[in-house]
Amino acid sequence: MGKLVFGMMQSLDGYVAGAADGPQLPAPGATLHRHFNDHVRSLAGSLYGRRMYEVMCYWDEDRPEWGPVEHDFASVWRAQTKWVASRSLKSVGANATLVGEDLEAFVRKLKAGVEGDIDVAGPDLAGGLTELGLIDEYRLYFRPFVLGRGKPYFIGARPPLRLIATDPVGEDAVRLTCVPA
Numbered sequence: 001m002g003k004l005v006f007g008m009m010q011s012l013d014g015y016v017a018g019a020a021d022g023p024q025l026p027a028p029g030a031t032l033h034r035h036f037n038d039h040v041r042s043l044a045g046s047l048y049g050r051r052m053y054e055v056m057c058y059w060d061e062d063r064p065e066w067g068p069v070e071h072d073f074a075s076v077w078r079a080q081t082k083w084v085a086s087r088s089l090k091s092v093g094a095n096a097t098l099v100g101e102d103l104e105a106f107v108r109k110l111k112a113g114v115e116g117d118i119d120v121a122g123p124d125l126a127g128g129l130t131e132l133g134l135i136d137e138y139r140l141y142f143r144p145f146v147l148g149r150g151k152p153y154f155i156g157a158r159p160p161l162r163l164i165a166t167d168p169v170g171e172d173a174v175r176l177t178c179v180p181a
Contacts, residue, residue, distance in 0.1 A: 007139030032170025044116030045081035052122030127155030
């Protein structure tokens with residue numbers, strides 16, 4: 001059975017992205033980036049919301065400024081199985097399946113039919129899946145920055161959680177792993 005996991009880097013004040021006119025989280029260092037490369041490599045697949053999928057399509061084409069760590073991530077991301085929840089997209093790229101209507105039924109079927117961790121990518125999508133009680137684990141990667149405002153990790157009501165692990169990750173992150181209480 002599959003397990004839905006929502007994890008993202010965030011500021012100490014709980015934002016995954018700053019406001020458009022404000023500071024943003026800096027890119028991860030090489031060690032933290034390698035952690036995410038390995039994480040993506042270990043997944044059964046990723047479930048994306050439209051906006052996060054469009055952001056991640058950045059990795060579809062090589063860039064001259066990338067180093068080996070970025071090239072590795074792009075290779076892993078391109079090969080990964082992806083499901084994209086969107087009512088507005090008409091098509092998606094390689095290794096991706098478009099999920100239109102009845103997301104809840106699709107996710108329940110996905111969890112029943114896929115073995116391993118399924119990453120939930122995007123706070124809006126995760127907020128809706130949290131309301132439905134479908135997220136099995138939350139991984140909050142806190143980095144030592146304060147953004148003050150922007151896109152929060154939790155969209156909507158914050159679910160009651162139980163902390164099951166804490167781990168330092170990379171150069172400047174601490175991962176809190178929580179499950180619904």
